[in-house]
Amino acid sequence: MDLLTQLTSSYQQAFPAETADLQTPLLICSPGRVNLIGEHTDYNEGFVLPAAIDKAIYLAVGPRADDELHFIAHDLNKTFQGSLTDLTPTHTWADYLLGVVAQFRQAGHQFSGFNCVFGGTIPMGSGLSSSAALENGVGFALNELFHLGIDRITLVKRSQRAENEFVGAKVGIMDMFASMMGKADHVIKLDCRSLDYTYAPLQMNGISIVLCDSKVKHSLVTSEYNTRRAECEAGVRFLQTFYPEIRSLRDVTMPMLDQHLRDTEPLIYRRCAYVVQENQRLLDGVAALEADDIDTFGQLMYGSHEGLSHWYEVSCPELDILVDIARQQPGVLGARMMGGGFGGCTINLVREEVLEDFTKLITEQYKARTGKDTYLHVCKIQDGTNVIS
Numbered sequence: 001m002d003l004l005t006q007l008t009s010s011y012q013q014a015f016p017a018e019t020a021d022l023q024t025p026l027l028i029c030s031p032g033r034v035n036l037i038g039e040h041t042d043y044n045e046g047f048v049l050p051a052a053i054d055k056a057i058y059l060a061v062g063p064r065a066d067d068e069l070h071f072i073a074h075d076l077n078k079t080f081q082g083s084l085t086d087l088t089p090t091h092t093w094a095d096y097l098l099g100v101v102a103q104f105r106q107a108g109h110q111f112s113g114f115n116c117v118f119g120g121t122i123p124m125g126s127g128l129s130s131s132a133a134l135e136n137g138v139g140f141a142l143n144e145l146f147h148l149g150i151d152r153i154t155l156v157k158r159s160q161r162a163e164n165e166f167v168g169a170k171v172g173i174m175d176m177f178a179s180m181m182g183k184a185d186h187v188i189k190l191d192c193r194s195l196d197y198t199y200a201p202l203q204m205n206g207i208s209i210v211l212c213d214s215k216v217k218h219s220l221v222t223s224e225y226n227t228r229r230a231e232c233e234a235g236v237r238f239l240q241t242f243y244p245e246i247r248s249l250r251d252v253t254m255p256m257l258d259q260h261l262r263d264t265e266p267l268i269y270r271r272c273a274y275v276v277q278e279n280q281r282l283l284d285g286v287a288a289l290e291a292d293d294i295d296t297f298g299q300l301m302y303g304s305h306e307g308l309s310h311w312y313e314v315s316c317p318e319l320d321i322l323v324d325i326a327r328q329q330p331g332v333l334g335a336r337m338m339g340g341g342f343g344g345c346t347i348n349l350v351r352e353e354v355l356e357d358f359t360k361l362i363t364e365q366y367k368a369r370t371g372k373d374t375y376l377h378v379c380k381i382q383d384g385t386n387v388i389s
C-alpha cells in the first residue's frame, strides 16, 4: 500500500463518523526543501536560494462537528487529542500542528475542530525541514477546509511564527517559504528583508542535486542556532555605535568589520564575517547560474562550507568528512553542509556520468571513516505545498 492510501485508510478507520458525510479526507502534500547557497543568512535579512523537493509530508484532513483536535502521527504511531479552546505547548510533535492552529485563532478566524493524519518521506532531523513542511501543511489545510481565503505569504509567516512562538525555535523564514512557494525545476532567490523573490530556472543539464545524509541528528541545533543569532545581533549592536543606520548584517561590509570588530571581538567578527561573505557568495552564485557557469557555482558552495565549518562553526566532523570525500570525486562540482547544521545532509552537485562512482565512493569511505552508513537521494525540484485531491 502506498503512503497516501495508508494515510487515507488510517483516517477512515480512526474517524468513521466524520468520513461518512465527507466521504474522503482532503489530501495535502507539503514538501521539504534544499538550499543551494546562502546559509544562516535568512535571519540576518540576507538572501537565500532554496527550492522545494520531492520529499514531503502528506496530510489527510477533515473538519469535525465539535471543537476537538484529533491528530495521528502515522510514522511515529502516536495520537494526540486536544481542543481548540486549550492551545498550550505539549513539547511533543503535536506542537507543530497546535502552534499553527494557535496562529489562526490569534488572527481571529472562526473554525471548528478537525482531524488530521500525517506521515511522510522527509527523514526527521535530516535538515530537510520536515517541521516547516508540516506547519505549512496544517496552515494550508485550515485555509482550504474552512475557506479562509488566506494568501500563501501570510501562511508562510504564520508557520514561522508558530515555530518561533509555540515551538520555541527562533528560525528564519527560509524553510517555510521554500516549502510553500516552491516551483518545479526552479530555485527561489529570496530577499529575506523585503520578502521579494524571483524564480530562476534550474538548468542543470546533466548535473544532479544529490543529498548525502550524515545520519547525525542535529540535536545541538536549537541551542547553538539561537546562540549564533545572538552573536550576529551582538555584532550589529556593536557596529551601530559607529554606524547608527545599520539594521542588520545585510547593511554591513567587510571593511566595517575589519575596522571595528576584528581585533576587539574576534569571535563575533568571525560570525559576522561569515554572514557578510555568504551573502556575497549567493549574489556571485546567482550571477554564475545566469551565465550557465556551474563550475563557479560549485566552487562557491565549497567556499560556503568552509565558512560554515571554520568561521560560523555549525558543522560537525561527519559533515566535514562528507564534503571532503565529495571533493575527491572528479565530476562533483560543489558540496556543502545544508540547513542549520550539526548534522543532517550535505548538498552536492554531481555530473550524472559519475553518479554511480560518487555513490560508491561516499558510501564506502563514509563508513570507513565514521563507522556510519550514509543515505543518498537525488532530488527533483517540485512545486510547493498543495492539494493532491
Ligand code: GLA
Residues within 6 Å of the ligand: 038, 039, 040, 041, 042, 043, 171, 172, 173, 174, 175, 339, 340, 341
Ligand atoms: C534552519 C532554519 C532556517 C535557516 C537555516 C540556516 O534550517 O530553520 O531558517 O536559518 O537553518 O540557513
